[in-house]
Amino acid sequence: MLFVSKKVTQPEFLAYVNAAEINMIDTSMISFEAVPIECPESKYEVVFFTSPRSAQFFLNSCEIPHEVEIATIGKVTSDFVETKGYSIAFTGVTSGIPSIVSEEFKAFVGERKVLFPQSNYSQRSMQASLDTHQIIDLVVYKTVLTPIKLIAQPSILVFTSPTNVESFLQLNEVSESQKVIAWGKTTEAFLSKNGIKSDFTLKYSSFEELQKILVQLKANQ
Incomplete structure (x- = not known):
């Protein structure tokens, strides 16, 4: 049995799961709420989105000026x-490796000022390489923990964010017999902080990459 801490909608991955006869539980253990925001009046030259969600909540309230360049964490x-x-x-x-993206982003930004629409739980990985005067943080949504007690014990656990790990551990445990896959280095670090070793860590944070790992695990059985 496979547990993924987000709803899976990618057709190719779903097709693989069905073909491989994998029993999957795909459910998030967090939810999201909009927070009232004021569109920034201070001038910024770049806006950085860490996820489709951060973009959606920001764009629901604000427009991006035509002269502002847009940057994102991934495809x-x-x-x-x-x-x-x-x-x-x-x-x-x-x-899946924010530290590398952060350094590449720093080279792209130069000395420009950057707006970061984000969650109240943001790890602020992209801000790490920038000077303080370049950063405008803007919380545009709130992450709420919504833990669910799993009745069955999946053999493979895929954690897609630190907050999903935090929520999962409120009602569930991770045993040594379970394989743990982290959706990137940030999630891997949070798992480690809670005494859980990741067997695999996604570099590109994609379902294509996850599928390759699952195929490898199946072949090693």
Whole structure:
């Protein structure tokens, strides 16, 4: 049995799960709420979106000035923002390794000022490489923990964010017999902080990459 801490909608991955006869529980253990925001009056030259969600909550209330360049953590977020009619100037490649994206983003930004629409739970990984005077943080939504007690014990656990790990552990435990897959280095670090070792960590944070790991695990059985 496979547990994924988010709803899976990718057709290719769902097709693989069905073909491989994998019993999957795909459910998030967090939810999201909009918070009242005021569109920033201070001038910024770049806006950075960490997820489609951060983009959606921001764009629900604010427009991006035409002279502002748009940057994102990875392809999924860029694809979403492009559906809203915007062009992307920077897309992180290794979204599962924020430290690399952060350094690449720093080179792209230079000395410009950056707006970061984000969650109240944001790890602020992208801000790490920038000077304080370049950063405008804007909380645009709230992450709420909604833990669920799993009746069955999946053999493989896929955690897609630190907050999903935190919520999961409120009602569930991770045993040594379970394989743990972290959706990137940030989630891996949070798991480690809670005494849980990741067997695999996604570099590109994609379902294609996850599928390759599952195929490998199945072949090793």
